[in-house]
Amino acid sequence: DIWVVSKNVPNFDFTQPFPAYRINRVRALDEVLWAEKIHVWFAFLKLADGRREQAQVIGFNPDTGVGGPWAMAAGAAADVKGGSYIIMDESSRQRLGKLELGSTWELNLFKEQSFKLVGLSREALSFTTIPVVFTSYNEVSQSLMGTDFEGQTSFIVAKLKDPARVAQVAQSLRAALPDNDVFTKQEFINRTVNYWTIQTGxxxxxxxxxxxxxxxxxxxxxxxxxxxxxxxxxxxxxxxxxxxxxxxxxxxxxxxxxxxxxxxxxxxxxxxxxxxxxxxxxxxxxxxxxxxxxxxxxxxxxxxxxxxxxxxxxxxxxxxxxxxxx
Known part of the structure; x- marks a missing residue:
């Protein structure tokens, strides 16, 4: 229902990190049912022939599934828990070639790390058509991010006990988080659509x-x-x-x-x-x-x-x- 982002973030794809501890201010509101952190970064995948392909990495909490793949062709979203595991969208075959469960892929965000492919998602396509890769939030924080971004996150998303009060809760969070932008789900959708359709021409x-x-x-x-x-x-x-x-x-x-x-x-x-x-x-x-x-x-x-x-x-x-x- 609620998205907390960095100031002036234009859409879902282009993010800026901010302190992850601010999730506590979101959870402190009585109207909030739960709140989760999500990482969204651009990284590079190393292919078998040595080429590098840009990918969008999404880190989510596998215990709740919030921010993770919503449809699976193979495996389960929770399979990324507990190690260097990734899920790729099956549409990525067009650019990455063969996607075999159990295969190893090298992913480089701020440092290179090997990951095991444990699942294939469906319908997880980015507007820029680059491959989408899911992994656990902790794996992004611990294995891929540099020390300069320690304790940072890309988004905080929250579910409300009463969705009808989303406008009032968003206003309260704007007052509590002056260094962030706070949007309702529909506002963030509109902002993203506006960016791609109008601002880009x-x-x-x-x-x-x-x-x-x-x-x-x-x-x-x-x-x-x-x-x-x-x-x-x-x-x-x-x-x-x-x-x-x-x-x-x-x-x-x-x-x-x-x-x-x-x-x-x-x-x-x-x-x-x-x-x-x-x-x-x-x-x-x-x-x-x-x-x-x-x-x-x-x-x-x-x-x-x-x-x-x-x-x-x-x-x-x-x-x-x-x-x-x-």
Whole structure:
């Protein structure tokens, strides 16, 4: 419910250490059910061929599992307890190669240490796509961190007895910990999303790409429908001469646009779902909720209907007398 971090930490990935004893101030509040420390650091893994690959190391308390892997493909989160043991996410195969339980890996944070792979997690992917490695909190503190960071931690997380009081408790902790930032879970999520989508410019790039795709798609659909309208202009004129109303002909044109929208959406959805496996295999998780498909479908339909407006205006001003001029 509550995250305590260093001042001005922008997101979960980029942390700064602070004194771990401050957890006592968190636990001192009556509203707090429990509080745990979590380490998050970037380190280097030494591969069998001698190459080094950057990894995100997460140290958690294996007795509680807080901060550890939430889904396991092999082994259990508690297996890292009591020694130099690590858990890697199965998605890391793309960058690290074969992941065999019992194999030994060298991990270097401030000093190099050998670890035994005892488990494989699922769905633990970093936004930067680098491999995620879990180990015990004590192992990070004792084996990987230098003396300069002794007694330091990256995060303090707390669970409240009454989650409804999260705003009040967060405010109390801000007063008790003036040298830290204190966020509710949702506030920290929003802060992380804001960093990657706005502060890095990545979100604006995706937004502009989507806008460009809509404009180009609309132009292509509009041009196609307009060309078809011009080709059958005499036919539409004949229908108007026979008594057809503008609304009747408009319905024909808009139906063509709607059919184009449905076919385009169907093809795009099929291609997206077919490519999902390969993309996720490369370490990039795709979130495709039904709401996303619904919103995209609505945008495509609106774009196609809007693009057909030029053809509708052309037919609306069509004089049926032109049919009899030739």
């Amino acid at each position: 990545m979100g604006m790039a995706f937004f502009l790409t989507a806008i460009l795709a809509v404009l180009i798609g609309g132009a292509i659909v509009g041009q196609t429908i307009y060309a078809g309208t011009i080709e059958h202009l005499r036919d539409y004129g004949t229908l108007k001469a026979m008594g057809a109303q503008n609304n009747d002909i408009n319905l024909v044109i808009l139906t063509q646009a709607a059919v184009s929208a449905v076919l385009g959406f169907a093809i795009g959805a099929i291609v997206t779902l077919a490519a999902r496996g390969g993309i996720e295999g490369a370490g990039v998780m795709m979130q495709l909720p039904p709401l996303l498909f619904a919103v995209v479908f609505a945008i495509i339909v609106a774009t196609c209907l809007g693009a057909a407006h030029i053809s509708v205006r052309k037919v609306k001003t069509l004089d049926p007398v032109m049919v009899f001029r030739e």
